[in-house]
Amino acid sequence: MTLTLESIPGSSGYLDLFPDRRMSYFSNMYVLGLTVIAGIGGLLFGYDTGVISGALLYIKDDFEAVNQSSFLQETIVSMALVGAIVGAASGGWINDAYGRKKATLLADVVFTAGAIIMAAAPDPYVLILGRVLVGLGVGIASVTAPVYIAEASPSEVRGGLVSTNVLMITSGQFLSYLVNLAFTELPGTWRWMLGVSAVPAIIQFVLMLFMPESPRWLFMKILTQKYVTMQAFQQFTGINTVMYYSPTIVQMAGFQSNQLALLLSLAVAGTNAVGTIVGIYLIDHFGRKKLALSSLAGVIISLVLLSWAFIIIGLALYIAFFAPGMGPVPWTLNSEVYPEQYRGICGGMSATVNWISNLIVAQTFLTVAELVGTGATFLILAGIAVLAVVFVILFVPETQGLTFLEVEQMWKERAWGSSLNTESLLEHGNSS
Numbered sequence: 453m454t455l456t457l458e459s460i461p462g463s464s465g466y467l468d469l470f471p472d473r474r475m476s477y478f479s480n481m482y483v484l485g486l487t488v489i490a491g492i493g494g495l496l497f498g499y500d501t502g503v504i505s506g507a508l509l510y511i512k513d514d515f516e517a518v519n520q521s522s523f524l525q526e527t528i529v530s531m532a533l534v535g536a537i538v539g540a541a542s543g544g545w546i547n548d549a550y551g552r553k554k555a556t557l558l559a560d561v562v563f564t565a566g567a568i569i570m571a572a573a574p575d576p577y578v579l580i581l582g583r584v585l586v587g588l589g590v591g592i593a594s595v596t597a598p599v600y601i602a603e604a605s606p607s608e609v610r611g612g613l614v615s616t617n618v619l620m621i622t623s624g625q626f627l628s629y630l631v632n633l634a635f636t637e638l639p640g641t642w643r644w645m646l647g648v649s650a651v652p653a654i655i656q657f658v659l660m661l662f663m664p665e666s667p668r669w670l671f672m673k674i675l676t677q678k679y680v681t682m683q684a685f686q687q688f689t690g691i692n693t694v695m696y697y698s699p700t701i702v703q704m705a706g707f708q709s710n711q712l713a714l715l716l717s718l719a720v721a722g723t724n725a726v727g728t729i730v731g732i733y734l735i736d737h738f739g740r741k742k743l744a745l746s747s748l749a750g751v752i753i754s755l756v757l758l759s760w761a762f763i764i765i766g767l768a769l770y771i772a773f774f775a776p777g778m779g780p781v782p783w784t785l786n787s788e789v790y791p792e793q794y795r796g797i798c799g800g801m802s803a804t805v806n807w808i809s810n811l812i813v814a815q816t817f818l819t820v821a822e823l824v825g826t827g828a829t830f831l832i833l834a835g836i837a838v839l840a841v842v843f844v845i846l847f848v849p850e851t852q853g854l855t856f857l858e859v860e861q862m863w864k865e866r867a868w869g870s871s872l873n874t875e876s877l878l879e880h881g882n883s884s
Contacts, residue, residue: 537591748840
C-alpha cells in the first residue's frame with residue numbers, strides 16, 4: 453500500500469475519503485487540544501501586544517528619557533516588531549528545515565529569555581534588547597502556529613481551528629490588560645507586567661515536548677501561488693494602532709487617569725476576544741471572503757467615527773467589526789492557500805509582511821498623529837481599508853470547506869485557464 457498524505461488520519465484529506473464522518477469543532481478533542489497548545493504562541497503574541505500599552509505608562513515614570521521622547525516610546529514599542537520581522541522571515545525556513553515542533557520550542561526559549569531581560573532591565577536600552585528577543589520568539593510563533601494547526605485540521609473545521617489561534621491572540625491581549633491592572637499597585641509595576649509573560653512560554657515548551665510533528669511537514673508539493681497581501685491590509689487598517697496605543701488614544705480623548713485609560717482599554721481588549729469567538733463560528737459558516745468584506749465595511753465606518761473624535765464609541769465599534777473578520781481571515785487564508793512543499797516558507801513570507809506592516813504602523817502612529825492630527829490619521833487608515841475592500845473583491849479566493857488539494861486545483865485553474873478539467877489538472881500535476 454502506498455502511503456499518501458490524504459490517507460493520513462488527522463489530515464484534512466482523511467475525512468474527505470470518508471464523507472459520512474463529518475466533524476464538528478469539538479468532535480476531536482485531541483486535535484482541539486493540539487490547537488490550544490500550539491495557540492499558546494498566539495497567546496504570547498497577544499499578551500506582548502497588549503501589555504506594552506499599559507507598561508509604557510509606568511516605564512515613562514521610571515525613565516525620564518523615555519518620558520521626554522515620543523521617539524523612544526515608539527522604539528520601545530516597535531523593537532519587538534523588528535525582532536518579529538526577523539523571526540517571521542527566518543521562521544519559514546526554520547519550519548521547513550527542522551519542523552513545526554522544533555520551531556515552536558525555539559520560539560519559547562527565545563521569548564522566555566527576552567521576558568527575563570525586560571523584567572531586569574536597568575535602563576531603556578537593555579529593555580529594548582529584551583523587546584527584540586521577545587519579538588523574535590513571537591515572529592517565529594506567528595509563522596508556526598497557524599500552519600501547524602491547519603495541517604492537523606479536517607477541512608470542514610480548519611477555519612475555526614486556525615481562528616482559535618486568533619482567539620488566543622485576543623485572549624492574550626485581554627489577559628495583558630488584566631495583568632496590567634493587577635500590578636498597578638506593586639513596586640516595579642512594569643517589570644512584573646513584562647516579566648510574567650515568560651510563564652506561558654515555559655508552559656508551552658513543556659507541553660510541546662509531548663506533541664507530534666505535523667504529518668504534512670513530510671509531504672510537500674510544488675509551489676504554484678502565493679498571497680501575502682491580506683496580512684499587510686490587516687495591519688494597515690489599524691488594528692495594532694488600537695492595541696498598542698489604546699490607553700494613549702483614550703488619554704487623547706481627555707481621560708487623563710492612567711488607571712481609567714487602562715480600564716477602558718480592558719473593555720476594548722474584551723470586545724476583541726468576544727468578537728474573535730464570533731469569528732470562529734462565522735468563518736466556516738459565512739465564508740472567508742464575505743466575512744472579510746463585512747468586517748472591512750464596519751472598520752471603515754468606525755475609523756471615520758474615530759476621526760470625528762468619537763473615541764470611545766469608535767474604538768468599541770472598530771474592535772467589534774475587526775475581530776470577527778479581519779482578525780482571523782488573513783491568518784486562515786495564509787494557512788490554506790499555499791501548496792504543501794513551500795507552505796512553511798510562504799507562511800513565513802506572509803508573516804514577515806504582517807510584521808513589517810505592523811512595525812510601520814507602530815513606529816509612525818504617534819509621529820503622524822502629531823504631524824497631521826489624530827482625526828486625519830484615522831482617515832488615512834479608513835482610506836487603506838477602502839483599498840482592502842477592492843483587493844478582497846478582485847483577488848481573494850473563497851476557500852471555505854475546500855481541501856488542500858482542491859485549493860491547489862483552484863490555483864491551477866486560475867493559472868492555466870478554467871477550461872481545464874480535474875483529470876487534466878491531476879495528469880499535469882503528476883507529470884510535473
